[in-house]
Amino acid sequence: MFDEANLIVGLEIGTSKICAVIGEINTEGALNIIALGQAPARGVRKGEIVDAPLAEECVRHAIVEAEQMANVEIRDVFLGVTGGHVRGFTNRGVHRVLSADRNITEDDVSDVVKNARAINLPAENSIIHDVRQHFLLDGQPGIVNPAGFVGKLLEVDVHVVHGVTNRMQNSVRLVRNLNLEVNEIVFNGLASALALLSSEQKELGALVIDLGGGTTDYVVYVNGVVRHTGVFAVGGDHISNDLGHGLKVPLSRAEKLKVEYGTAVPDEAARGQSITITNEMNLPIKTLNLEHLQRIMSLRLEELFQIIRLDLEEAELLPYIQGGVFICGGGARIPHIAQLAETIFQAPVALGHTGSLSGLKSALDQPEFLTAIGLVKYGSMRSPKPAPAGFLPNLKTMFNRFLPQR
């Protein structure tokens, strides 16, 4: 039905669910989401696989569902990775322009970028992304493309996201076992940001927080470039665990209580209220204090946001997120989460929806699916555009080749 060469698949192996999204690049070169498959995840903790056979089964379900929906066969995927081991930092590369006329050539530009990438990582780590930020020419910041400029000292900042190779390879191996190729691995937080932010928001400066089941990933865009990334292996699972611990109920019950009664900001009306939980025969088995439930949950979320806020403060990025704070992932469903984030970050807060893709039914535009959608978007940016049929579009691509690629 579809030309499979134009298919782009994003696969996110999350802690609570596994999500596969199929996108297609149409003849206009635009990205179109055509299918989505999901399955509840098992064998995954804090964003990393702990039981491979179980997790493999779940991935297979999600992939099959997506394949059936689009009536295609998936061959390769862009795989999202996360986990507490993933780190981001910014490194500066320096290059002296040696030519007599101080004219900066393309070679100088590639040299300085190479220098910035040459970083000391622990032996077991490898780079997931290296995102080029702006250039500095003789200390003057904010230069996007320095080729053709005149200067002595060329510098560039590169934001490097890296993680422990073996731990990332675990999920790659799992996908390969299903006879699928992994095109690239992508940091989940970056994928979510891609799906969420418009270029204007990236320019203004924005913080994207992906509150997942096992991890919380966050990315800061300033002036259109990635300035900061981070992961904390704390997520929705922790809230359930806290509730189970504090209210002395089993985890499965805590999970249900979280969904049913949870809130990010304790409300006054809950004071002194209690809830009665019943067994499957509808007989009451326990009475719980609603105020406690809400406070346990709100303390955890507040702590999580505070940690992120402190991290941004240390990176001196807090004043730059005027574009807003965007929350996605399952955590975006928690009532009043925006209110809590607003008080902590002192910035406008929006819950994540992607508006920038076609073909997406509103049923699929949910905060949980944003990472997988972002993976597809990432894939579409990396794959070469298919050659459109006909003379006129050909001419267009021909000219495009001479135009500067942005």
Added chain:
Amino acid sequence: MTPNAETPTPAWETTGSPVIKIIGIGTAGVALLETLATAEFAGAHRVAVSTDQSSLNVSTTSAKLLLEAKGLRGLGTGGDAERGYALAEENVAGLKSACTGAQVVLLLAGLGGGAGSGITPVVARVARESGALVLAFVTLPFDCEGNRRSAQAKASLAQIKAFADGVICLPNQKAYKLIDEHTSVVDTFRITGGLLLEAIRGIWQLMTRPGLIQIHLADLCALVRDKNAEGVFAFVEASGPARSREVIDKLLAHPLLDEGKALTESDAVMVSLMAGSDLTMAEVNRVMEQITRQCERAQVIMGAMVDDAWKTRLSVTLIAAKHSAPPVPEPVETAFHRPARIGGRPTPTVTPSPSASPVANPGPSPLQMQQREQLVKQHAPGGRRKADGKMKQEMLQLGTITKGRFDKCEPTIHKGEDLDVPTYFRRGMPLN
């Protein structure tokens, strides 16, 4: 205007050595105070203030002040700074009498716990109101002591900064650079205590000994008078022919100065050299030249003292103060208006900031006073009686903390805290 500003201070004016009171607050402060019970500090009046009878029993000073409420039964504040604050407010009269008559009050405290964090700001305020120059020497807790303590310590530090003339603060975490894998806990606390002691000794020598190049107390006041000054200090010592070079090397590598970074960022630096009578001008010059080069922005004050007991040794005490911008433009009552007491001469080096006019000192605004009163009311046990007639029974955290489903996972450690342990549990939220 401070209440005592006009009272004559003859001891100061005539002998030149001010009446100094050293007040140790809380268990840590009292313990530090004990280490000062040497002949060197014989001239100081030492006062121990605590909420805990057992820590006071250790102290050898005659002046002890036990802050007590009926509810506590001499058992301390239980790590609750608010309780310490309320207690101190209740006993303001006692604290005031402890501070009267002193021209300089040095406060020693370990912040983070209930007594140190809660009482120190109150004592700083009271001492100030009684007309003394207040310098606080405090430690901040280690990161591993948990969020609550460090948050409490930070809040308290901000309050102390608002009341004291100068704060010298030692984050214990920085002392990590001074210890190795095998340093025992006892030694670690001895080291951090020792560091603070060196700073006190530096100030002490400065004020009590006649110097060759004298630093007047007025200079010291000028250095710390900005009420938001937060100081770091370093004490180094070397001997032998290359001693001047050696002290510079040691200074620039000093962990508390962040490898010299603290110097570049500082606004005011006080350097006090101490050596035997063989101290040469070239040596003084060499040391000072290096230091001034490091801190171009800063106003540098230097002093030199000669003590024959020092023989070939050369020691340098350096205090660098950074004037952070005040977070709220509060009407500060500064030391500007006390030139009469500071050696009877004005200090021309520092021009008063426009916020504090020399004619009419606004003092704490009525609003502030109101807030403070409210705070006191909130914390005073009388006002609270209705809310909790009986003392709250809190559970001791016995037994191991289970992490539920994360038991067998790799723990998520952030700044020394295990984030897998429920937040409410770490914060001590009572569930009943």
